[in-house]
Amino acid sequence: MAIRRICKYGEKILEKKTRKVNFDELKKELPALLADMFETMDAVGGAGLAANQVGLDLNLAVIKILREDEPALSIVIMNPEIVERSGSMYEEEGCLSFPGLFAKVRRSAKVKVRALNEKGMPIEINAEGLFAKALQHEIDHLDGIVFIDRLPLMSRLKIKPALMKFKAQWKKIDERKMKPDKL
Ligand code: CO
Numbered sequence: 001m002a003i004r005r006i007c008k009y010g011e012k013i014l015e016k017k018t019r020k021v022n023f024d025e026l027k028k029e030l031p032a033l034l035a036d037m038f039e040t041m042d043a044v045g046g047a048g049l050a051a052n053q054v055g056l057d058l059n060l061a062v063i064k065i066l067r068e069d070e071p072a073l074s075i076v077i078m079n080p081e082i083v084e085r086s087g088s089m090y091e092e093e094g095c096l097s098f099p100g101l102f103a104k105v106r107r108s109a110k111v112k113v114r115a116l117n118e119k120g121m122p123i124e125i126n127a128e129g130l131f132a133k134a135l136q137h138e139i140d141h142l143d144g145i146v147f148i149d150r151l152p153l154m155s156r157l158k159i160k161p162a163l164m165k166f167k168a169q170w171k172k173i174d175e176r177k178m179k180p181d182k183l
Contacts, residue, residue: 001032001035001036001039002036002039003036003039003040003043004036004037004040004054004055005054005055005174006040006044006049006053006054006096006097007052007053007054007055007097008097008098008099008167008170008174009095009097009098009146009148009163009166009167009170010167011097013052013055013057014052014053014097014141014144014146015144015146016052016057016144017142017143017144018050018051018052018057018058018059018060018142018143018144019057019058019059020059020079021058021059021060021078021079021116023078023116023120024120026058027120030118031118033051033056034062034076034118036054037049037051037054037062038062038064038074040054041062041064041096042064044096044099046064046096047063047064047065047066047130047134048061048062048063048064048134048137048138049061049062049096049138050138050141050142051142052141052142052144053096053097053141059078059079059080059142060076060077060078060079060142061076061077061080061138061139061141061142062074062075062076062077063075063077063131063134063135063138065130065131065134073131075117075125076117076118077113077115077116077117077123077125077135077138077139078115078116078117078118078120079115079116080113080114080115080135080138080139080142081113081114081115081139082108082111082112082113082135082136082139083112083113083114084110084111084112085108085110085111085112086108086109086110087108087109087110088106088107088108088109089106089107089108089109089132089133090104090105090106090107091104091105091107091133092104092105093105093133093137093147094147095137095146095147097146098146098147098148098163098166099166099170099173100166100169101148101159101162101163101166103147103148103151103155103159104155105147105150105151106150107132107133107136107137107150108132108136109128109129109132110126110127110128110132111125111126111127111128111132111135111136112124112125112126112127113125113127113135113139148163
């Protein structure tokens, strides 16, 4: 297992719709890839991570929701599709590709998602609350949409200075991290 570098806002791969997964083609590499994705997400305390956030053009994501008095809910979604949505919520969101930045985003309160799981089997998920939020956020990533794209224009303008400041910091973090590899 290995922790992978997470792409930050501004990197082109985050803006591109990902390629549908062909399960048979991917199944040999999949266990190691998923283990890396969960490890990477856990290392930074994330609730979800899309493959394109670790530089892979694949329509798959992992989600891990911590729950009180219950084991964490861990799930793999491949080629997911939202087939039903209802209600509305307006809650704070963050993203591993925007470390430190948070903004309130409007989402559906409940979603029904069809996808393939890590075994290539079709699954149907009914989610609400944090789980529904994570599903919508990750499925957006796979479509090349990041959470700030969901903000109304005025909010996007308002966070722009903070975003620019963070961007400069992220560059420094990455340069620091890259150094040992270069030696
Ligand atoms: Co994200």
